[in-house]
Amino acid sequence: MRHQWVPIYFIPHSRSFSSKRGFAESRLRRRLEKQGWSVWKGLLVGAVRMQDDYSTATEKYELLSKFLEKHSAELLEKLQYYCSVHFGFPDFICNKGREWKFVECKLGYEPLSEKQKKCIMELQLLGLNVEVHKLVSSHTGTQSAMVNLKGTGKIITRKQLTLNDRLFSRCQNI
Secondary structure, three states: OOOEEEEEEEOOOOOOOOOOOOOHHHHHHHHHHOOOOOOOOOOOHEEEEHHHHHHHHHHHHHHHHHHHHHHHHHHHHHHHHHHHHHHHOEEEEEEEOOOEEEEEEEEEEOOOOOOHHHHHHHHHHOOOOOEEEEEOOOOOOOEEEEOOOOOEEEEEEEEEOOOOOHHHHHHHHH
């Protein structure tokens, strides 16, 4: 499974923020949208079954279900099943043209839980592309790696060059 490290200069510490909840998700969602991906929250795959109380959200996820039905009708049912039964479903479902990927977002020090590993392996058995994106300090040397979920093996596929402050800020705006 592919792990992608995303360097960032500012990671909140517990002293200055009451909670880091959702920080990685919001930053990585913006990054994926800048790269041209359509992004949906993974846990809301079953949102089509919601009441009409949330009409805008329902419309957005009806569009997702139509895309997934075009891909495979069985796939939509399986994803709704995994979402309702398995804990650890990935944070985002992303689409760009005909390419689909599921993205789990983490801060650099957070590991995947056993339930997340199990759900990711189930999705990979269906032939789906699953990635883990981690927000890390800008000094981290690894940028991309293939990680074995069953063992501890990691094959680094791309290393990050050291960036000075000015060059890093230019890269963030791309």
